[in-house]
Amino acid sequence: MTVVPRRQLYLTALSILFVVLLLLVLISVSTYRNLNRERNAAMETVHRQALTLINALEAGARAGMMMQMAGKDAIGNLVHETGRSSDINYLYLVNAAGEVMHHSIPSLEGTRALWRPEFQRATDVRTRVRRLADGAHIYEVAKPFMPMGIHLDPGMSASGATSAVHFHSGATVYLAMTMAAYEAARQSDLHHAMIMGGIVLALGGGVVYFFIVIRSYYLLSRTLQETRDYTRQVIASMAHGVLSIDKTGKAVSWNRQALSLLGITGTEIDHLDLQTVFDFQETGISRTIHQGVAVMNREIRHYRDNGEWLPLLLTVTPIQDEAGSRSGAVMVLRDMSEIxxxxxxxxxxxxxxxxxxxxxxxxxxxxxxxxxxxxxxxxxxxxxxxxxxxxxxxxxxxxxxxxxxxxxxxxxxxxRPMALEPQATMLADLLTHVVSLVSADAKTNGIDIRLDCDTGIPCVFLDPNQVTQAVLNLMLNALHASQSGGAVAIRAAWRPKEGEVEIQVTDNGPGIAPEVQEKVFEPFYTTRERGTGLGLAIVRKIAENHDGSVSVESPPPGKGRGTRFRLLLRDMQAGGDPAMERLTSNIELPTSNVE
CATH class of the missing domain: 1.10.287 (Helix Hairpins)
Known part of the structure; x- marks a missing residue:
């Protein structure tokens, strides 16, 4: 499973969230503007309709007055007939005193106008929205009544028209329009707004749900990543090598110990067929993959490219699910070298x-x-x-x-067992004493002995008698191997990290054959006619008593001939042995040095 990084995951989620929020804002603004636009359009329609009716009333009044020069006021009939329109709730005229002169409904007879707006000019128009007793809303328009216009026509006679104008001078016409169209538009807007609101809520809910899903996916992804990392760390921290392979024998996963044991790198194993490394038939790996038969603790030899072989303990178990379907195997490799x-x-x-x-x-x-x-x-x-x-x-x-x-x-x-009797020992003094024991033989044979002790070697806890015997055996072997005029070098160094001393004895003799080097420490093995074959065996035993080791290099690195023995001895106090601490509590350490 590919785990999306947290930053990338949240960046994607925030980008989608931003786009959705932007859509929500645009939809909200569009809905609000559409709502106001529809309402304003309906109101404007009512307003224009009212003004049109008023203007029609005024025009009708003018026409009636010009046709009836007898001076009979025909405006009342016109008001009554005009008010019968289904779009008009009522229509009436009031004089300057506020008394209703003409009306379209009987209930206004003998009443006074309750709304007396002020007009600055004859063309001013005042509007308002009223709510009637039955709950209906009306749109009321008030305008100064000017049937003859603002100025009289000069061609009209003053006889009939003057009285009419005088009779309606200062009059105000009130026209109340029903708002059914407005209410229908408003209801349509509300319905549209509810639909858009539902869309907005759906989008908002979708955003919240999407964000929850994204977060849940991230938490799940992080949990899987942590689980995978933990499992990988557990496998990587195992002391043994672990490999998982598929049905074809190709490595799928592994840890560092497996690569180290097999002597290959991570790049090499990617393209490596493990059947070239292990014999699947002989080791039983093939049966594990195809038949599910586990291989338990089988000892094998793994040969590396340099010709060396490594003893391994092989365990192979199948990888299968609950249904028994196999997808590969797990191999556990254990280094048997120490065992x-x-x-x-x-x-x-x-x-x-x-x-x-x-x-x-x-x-x-x-x-x-x-x-x-x-x-x-x-x-x-x-x-x-x-x-x-x-x-x-x-x-x-x-x-x-x-x-x-x-x-x-x-x-x-x-x-017989060699019991350790460690004492505080100055290694330089011990080696000087050994050199003095063999100096006479060396001088007789014309062999030069060079002693080199590093400065700063501390006083170490060793068994001086055993160490003297071990170094003496190495020196005698070196003298016997060297020819007249040869040289023997003995060098000592302190290894603080390991808490041990290293003693090297090097000669320039003919050396030891490679096939013999592994045998020289075996008891009774010797290449000299008069040797017992116990000298180097005793050296190894003394080294092991001091939790150390002895090894041979022939020829030494950088030289064409000769032999070098490396003796490693552990400081018996470095291990924190309480017995050693009690032993050294009352010992006075020597301070002599080699010149």
Whole structure:
């Protein structure tokens, strides 16, 4: 699902809302103007009709007066006849005193005008809307009555016309028009206004509903986005690699651990067919996709492009809905390297335990006879002169017996557990002591020893006896590997982030073959005729006792020959061991340094 950004979503909604509101305003203004226009048009029609009738009355009056020179007032008949029109409610004339002179309905006989508007000019017209007792509205027009116009015609005789004009001088004509057309127009306008109001309400409701829908959609979209992000974070935070694949074996989603284990990038996996990475038939992935059969904890080997292989624990489960329809599978990859390393360590420990049991029995059976043989050989040698062959043979016997006893001692030391006795140790002093132990042999063979300790190495908690033995073994191996005129370098550095020290012993000898490098730390493996094969095995055991490790590089980086051993030893106080803290509470630290 594509999630619309909040800003874009609201921008679209506000744009539509603005357009709808603009339409509402235009419709409202149009309705209001149409309402007023219809009403004003109806009122104007009534007004013009009233004036037309008045003018017709005046014209009729003029015509009657000119035809009846006898002076008989025929205006009353004209008023009565004119007032009979269905559009006229009433019509009457009042004199200057306000008395009704002529009328169209009998009820006005002998009454006075209740409305006496003032006129500034003879052409002024006054109007008003009245509500009658029966509730009907009328449009009343008042105008000065001028049957002869504003000025008399000079050609008329003054005999008849003068009296008529004098009789109606100052008169006012009142004409009341029914407002049925106006009311019909008003009702039509109201009906139109109600329709438009309904349209406006519908549009307004549509806007509100649309806004609610947009907001609901945004909330749903945000919830889905948060759920997807949370699920993605959970998968990304898993310690194992997770892959989801479709029916064709193409990767759909994955986490960083999966890419790291497979040794590929996110760009590569987009176009990668996983069937080229895993054998779907052999691993059972094909059965999971097509038959829904899960693969549980199957150990496989994954070979990378550089030729290295990685042990993986594979679990594959089908992706299917409630109806059982399958759309792919989920693969979980677990790195078994550490487990394999621990298994190898356990096997090595079991092997050492067996060697220890063997060594304990053999040592007892060998040492006792060796002591007797050595003693008798020594006595036999002393019974002959120094230059005699018998004396020489006896000395060879003693030396060889000592060598056998040394092998038995190494075997016993290697097989028995090494209990740590950490002490506050200045590494520079310890390495200087080791160099002093081998300096005589190095000088005899013409080998130069260089010691380099970084400044700032703190006082660390180690077992000085075990570390001395480990470094001494590495130095002896380096001296044996170096030729006359060669050099051996020993360097120490502090790694504060890891809380450990690093000791490197480098020689410029012929080096170690790649196929042999993995075997040099195994017990009893040696390439020297007189070696026991226990020296490097003891070094590894001491390193593991200090929660460290030992490794070999041959040749060292940047060199064409030689061998470098890297010994990593953890500061036993860095782990916060309470026993170590109690042990060091009363120890005075040494302060000597290597010159």
């Amino acid at each position: 394999k390393r621990l298994e190898a360590k356990v096997r090595r420990a079991e092997k050492l335990a067996a060697v220890g049991r063997l060594a304990a029995g053999v040592a007892h059976e060998i040492r006792n006879p060796l002591s007797s043989i050595r003693g008798f050989a020594y006595l036999l040698g002393r019974g002959h002169g120094k230059e005699t062959p018998e004396r020489e043979y006896a000395d060879v016997m003693v030396r060889e017996i000592d060598r056998i006893n040394h092998v038995v001692t190494d075997l016993l030391n290697f097989s």
